[in-house]
Amino acid sequence: MTPPSAPSRTSDVVVIGGGAAGLSLAHRLTADGSLSVTVLEPPDGPVRPPERTWCYWEDRGAGDFDEAVTASWSRLRVHGADGRAFTVDPAPLTYRMLRSAAFERLVHERLAASPGGRVLRATAGTVHEVPGGAEVRCTDPDGRALTLRARHVFDSRxxxxxxxxxxxxxxxxxxxxxRTDRERFDPGVADLMDFRVPQPPHGLAFGYVLPLAPDRALVEYTEFSRAPLTTEAYETALAHYTRDVLGLGTHTVESAEQGVIPMTDARFPRRAGARHHRIGTAGGATRPATGYTFAAVQRQSTAIAAALRDGRVRVPAAHGRRSLAMDAIMLRALDTGRVDGPAFFTGLFRHTPAERLLRFLDGATTPWEEWTIGLRTPVGPMLRTAVELPFLPRRHRPAPTAPTGVSTS
Structure with missing residues (x-):
């Protein structure tokens, strides 16, 4: 028996997905009330993503989402594989953490206060081009078929x-x-990369510690490598890191998050149709060399909103050509083992002013600044990799299947 159909709904824009990319774009589009926007989010259940953590750096002072920021740090620390640590101050930047539930609540409140904002819980299906726009076929929580029509559809799936x-x-x-039984953390310092962990055959591994209080922190084990681990393997790595490296002593694991992000030199198409556009990771917003996404999503969302208000439709590239070219070289050099991952990143942080390095990772440096940073890398292996890249074929590889969880994005 075919489920009954629900009424069709029309708006200027439909945004598919209520994660960082979808909600950020909806927030920008409804800021002045000139556009009607429907955000299509999956209903509660197995298809709804678990709570996630996003991190990014931003100038000190007021930011767009300060009310949802869980914690921030004005100093960053890196531990080399040899055990030596150094702390940097990236002023005027701070490193910030957002939890997806708090971000969602904040943006939902703003959308509810906007005359054109609306959030709809339904399972998105296919997107079809129609005269003057596009329509999204979806199913509401009661099983009824629903069609959403809009001039433009922005898809973050x-x-x-x-x-x-x-x-x-x-x-x-x-x-x-x-949560530890004693004060073990300095809430003013985030451990961005701690290489005092065993390294995989290809890529690199590091610990990551974001203190939330003297006795509370997010402690993460991360790898850049070809394939994910089993949950049991992550648990073993985290147990080793917390016990033998950090020496946390007695502690309680209050919750856990797990995920995977592609780091690839693939070219992500930002258009799936004349009125169907891709945003976020699906639209190439993830920085290939680091996995950072949140700040690029904000740039992309701001540019899309400005273009729509000017009567144009444009999803810009989230990262410049120079940045993508450098990332492609770094990924290949790391994957082939030509560069030692821990030494590579430790050297960058040790010898480059922190604020300049973070701007570099965000694609906001000048060619001269990038040249000076490049001289701090293993020049020979990087040049060899740059020469061979144009002759390497591009191949299809399966998309990662684990849910996105804690991320440095």
């Missing part, structure tokens, strides 16, 4: 398969939110 690439690594991880 993960791709079923990744575009062909010369190199594809995965950033995969598991994080514990821990």
């Amino acid at each position: 993960p791709l079923r398969s990744l575009p062909p690439a010369r190199t594809q690594l995965l950033q995969h991880f598991r994080g514990w939110f821990v």
Whole structure:
């Protein structure tokens, strides 16, 4: 028996997905009330993503989402594989953490206060081009078929398969939110990379510690490598890191998050049709060399909103050509083992002013600044990799299937 159909609904824009990319775009589009926007989010159940953590850096002072920020740090620390640590101050930038539930609540409140904002819980299906726009076929929580019509559809759903690439690594991880029996953490310092962990044959591994209080922190084990681990393997790595490296002593794991992010030099198409556009990770917003996504999503959302108000439709590239070219070289050099991952990243942080390095990772440096940073890398292996890249074929590889969880994005 075919379920009954629900009425069709029309708006200027339909945004598919209520994660960082979808909600950020909806927030930008409804800021002045000139556009009607429907955000299509999956209903509660197995298809709804678990709570996630997003991190990014931003100038000190007021930011767009300060009310939802869980914690921030003005100092960053890196531990080399040899055990030596150094702390940097990236002023005027701070490193910030957002939990997806708090971000969702904040943006939902703003959408509810906007005359054009609306959030709809339904399972998105196919998108079809129609005269003057597009329509999204979906199913509401009661099983009724529903059609959403709009002039433009912006789709943040993960791709079923990744575009062909010369190199594809995965950033995969598991994080514990821990509470210790004594004060073990400095809430003013985030451990961005701790290489005092065993390294995989291809890529690199590091610990990651974001203190939330003297006795509470997010502690994560992360790998950049070709394939994810089993949950049991992550648990073993985290147990080793918390016990033998951090020496946390007695502690309680209050919750855990796990996920995987593609790190690839694939070219992500930002258009699936004349009125159907891809945003977020599906639209190439994830930085290939680091996995950072949240800040690029904000740039992309701001540019899309400005273009629509000017009567144009444009989903810009989230990262510049120079940045993508450098990332492709780094990924290939890391995957082939030509560069030592821990030494590579430790050297960058040790010898480059922190604020400049973070701007570099965000694609906001000048060619001269990038040249000076490049001189701090293993020049020979990087040049060899740059020469061979144009001759390497791009191949299809399966998309990662684990849910996105804790991320440095």
